[in-house]
Amino acid sequence: MSSAETLREARDDAHPNPAETAPDPAAGETAPRGIPDATVARLPVYLRALAQLSAGGTVTVSSGELAEAAGVGPAQLRKDLSLLGSYGTRGVGYDVAHLRFEVARALGEAEEWPVVIVGLGNLGTALANYSGFRSRGFRVVGLVDPDPALVGRRIHGLAITDLRDLEDLLARTGAVIGVVATPSEAAQDVTDRLVRRGVTSILNFAPVPLAVPDGVHVRKVDLGQELQILAYHEHRRAEDGGTRAGPAAGPGTIEPVDAGDPNPVPVPAGAPARALAHSAGHTEDED
Ligand SMILES: NC(=O)c1ccc[n+]([C@@H]2O[C@H](COP(=O)([O-])OP(=O)(O)OC[C@H]3O[C@@H](n4cnc5c(N)ncnc54)[C@H](O)[C@@H]3O)[C@@H](O)[C@H]2O)c1
Numbered sequence: 001m002s003s004a005e006t007l008r009e010a011r012d013d014a015h016p017n018p019a020e021t022a023p024d025p026a027a028g029e030t031a032p033r034g035i036p037d038a039t040v041a042r043l044p045v046y047l048r049a050l051a052q053l054s055a056g057g058t059v060t061v062s063s064g065e066l067a068e069a070a071g072v073g074p075a076q077l078r079k080d081l082s083l084l085g086s087y088g089t090r091g092v093g094y095d096v097a098h099l100r101f102e103v104a105r106a107l108g109e110a111e112e113w114p115v116v117i118v119g120l121g122n123l124g125t126a127l128a129n130y131s132g133f134r135s136r137g138f139r140v141v142g143l144v145d146p147d148p149a150l151v152g153r154r155i156h157g158l159a160i161t162d163l164r165d166l167e168d169l170l171a172r173t174g175a176v177i178g179v180v181a182t183p184s185e186a187a188q189d190v191t192d193r194l195v196r197r198g199v200t201s202i203l204n205f206a207p208v209p210l211a212v213p214d215g216v217h218v219r220k221v222d223l224g225q226e227l228q229i230l231a232y233h234e235h236r237r238a239e240d241g242g243t244r245a246g247p248a249a250g251p252g253t254i255e256p257v258d259a260g261d262p263n264p265v266p267v268p269a270g271a272p273a274r275a276l277a278h279s280a281g282h283t284e285d286e287d
Helices: 003-013 039-053 061-069 074-083 098-108 121-131 163-174 184-196 222-240 273-280
Strands: 113-118 138-145 158-162 177-180 201-204 218-222
Touching: 039 061, 039 074, 039 098, 061 074, 074 098, 113 121, 113 163, 121 138, 138 163, 158 163, 163 184, 177 184, 184 201, 184 273
Parallel strands: 113 138, 113 177, 138 158, 177 201, 201 218
Antiparallel strands: none
16 A cells, blocks of 8 residues: 555544544544554654655744645644644744654654753763763763864764764754753854754753744753852851851852843842852853
8 A cells, every 4th residue: 555545544534623632532543642543654654754854954844844745634734743742833833853753752763852962071971971861761862072082982882973963963863952061152053053953952051141042942050050059058057057157258248140141140148258259250160
């Protein structure tokens, strides 16, 4: 049977009401996750179409375009994808890399979120060596750095890729989460490149704010900020107990946190002046 016939048959088996999004037992056999078999039969076709779009550099796709590429009706496609929990964004469409991962996961081909780490210095290497990601459903599929001394080196069997090949790596792996562990001056450029190729979630360690389009999530990690918070509690404890727990000389002038930082560290009232002054000049060296 040709794939067009398979699709037509699958379409005939599907729910009569395209607006309906909940799995319908009356539609016949259902896969273990509650997706009707007729939909499951179409998923490989969607996956193939998405892989082609991704290889061609398409980042977002409308339901109409994807439906055409897959040879199904747009309403059918929307209904199928809604069963996976993917609804797309009005006026934007579907994120190709993310949807590709969702469809692959529904088919049991991808059980973990693919993550790429950019910047394999002290921090990136430590993250790449961390074995705890996998047990939480993340798989590091790419390590990227421009340093020729690092390119080709392996961490847990995964070779470090040259930054020049970032786009190829993203197309090949379908990574949707990017970890930015580059020097701050490189972070925005790296982020732009990640986002252009379908990465929709960024974990940013570089001490700079990142500009990203709507729909892309950025989480900033700042270990210095965490230490400041601990220092604040130490200070409070010392005040309550009447003894100083740390080296700070007591409350003083509180310096504003880095004026250029649009995600400023909340300054706890009464925090030790020294700790805060340190944070105000937050630089890479201090990390
Ligand atoms: N948020 C935190 O808590 C925290 C903690 C430690 C470090 N940091 C920050 O993380 C970043 C990395 O720190 P580190 O100690 O690993 O630095 P590092 O100098 O050891 O490593 C930086 C790596 O980035 C690579 N690099 C340079 N330009 C690049 C580019 N354009 N694209 C990709 N990679 C590039 C370098 O080759 C190097 O391997 C820095 O921005 C640092 O300030 C943040």
